[in-house]
Amino acid sequence: MSWTDERVETLKKLWQEGHSASQIAKQLGGVTRNAVIGKVHRLGLSGRAAPSQPTRPLYKPARPPRPAASTTSHAERPAAQTPVRRSEPVLARPVISQPVTPYVEEPGTATVLTLGAKMCKWPIGDPSSDSFSFCGRRSDDGTPYCVEHGRVAYQPSQKAKKRDNGADLSRNLRRYL
DNA sequence: CCCTGATTCGC
DNA sequence: GCGAATCAGG
Numbered sequence: 001m002s003w004t005d006e007r008v009e010t011l012k013k014l015w016q017e018g019h020s021a022s023q024i025a026k027q028l029g030g031v032t033r034n035a036v037i038g039k040v041h042r043l044g045l046s047g048r049a050a051p052s053q054p055t056r057p058l059y060k061p062a063r064p065p066r067p068a069a070s071t072t073s074h075a076e077r078p079a080a081q082t083p084v085r086r087s088e089p090v091l092a093r094p095v096i097s098q099p100v101t102p103y104v105e106e107p108g109t110a111t112v113l114t115l116g117a118k119m120c121k122w123p124i125g126d127p128s129s130d131s132f133s134f135c136g137r138r139s140d141d142g143t144p145y146c147v148e149h150g151r152v153a154y155q156p157s158q159k160a161k162k163r164d165n166g167a168d169l170s171r172n173l174r175r176y177l
Numbered sequence: 178c179c180c181t182g183a184t185t186c187g188c
Numbered sequence: 189g190c191g192a193a194t195c196a197g198g
Binding site for chain 1: 180181182183184
């Protein structure tokens with residue numbers, strides 16, 4: 001099957017509606033989810049409203065060489081590596097859904113210039129904007145963030161964690177109260 | 178192990 | 189442009 005105009009349109013629609021690649025592939029028929037994902041990327045609509053699953057830690061591992069099958073004569077491929085890789089951010093930001101997040105917060109008090117060592121480094125606002133700032137509240141010991149943001153940064157881990165023993169829990173509560 | 182999207186690269 | 193292979197992660 002090929003990507004007819006119609007099929008592409010269906011793809012877009014379903015993708016925007018939040019269907020997964022495999023579901024779309026199944027519905028379209030004749031394509032695998034890989035094909036769908038590949039198409040989605042080529043169409044440039046990779047980013048989608050992701051409720052909660054930031055599957056991109058800004059991590060770019062060097063792809064391991066994939067054993068290719070050269071059928072005819074093996075073409076010479078003298079180390080034609082791309083010397084320049086995009087520079088990575090030194091410090092990985094905590095995952096945040098910037099684009100369309102109703103999550104509003106008070107502007108931070110610190111800028112990249114005034115951000116101290118013991119200040120909460122939680123980014124607030126659009127990094128490409130002038131109003132971008134950091135939380136700037138006193139960070140909790142050991143963590144780059146204040147108590148509140150620390151909770152957000154080091155998320156729930158969905159599976160309920162084992163129970164804290166009561167003593168610790170109440171102790172911690174007292175600290176915050 | 179099931180699933181998810183992301184990325185690479187031979188075709 | 190296409191998509192299988194592969195990856196990273198929930």
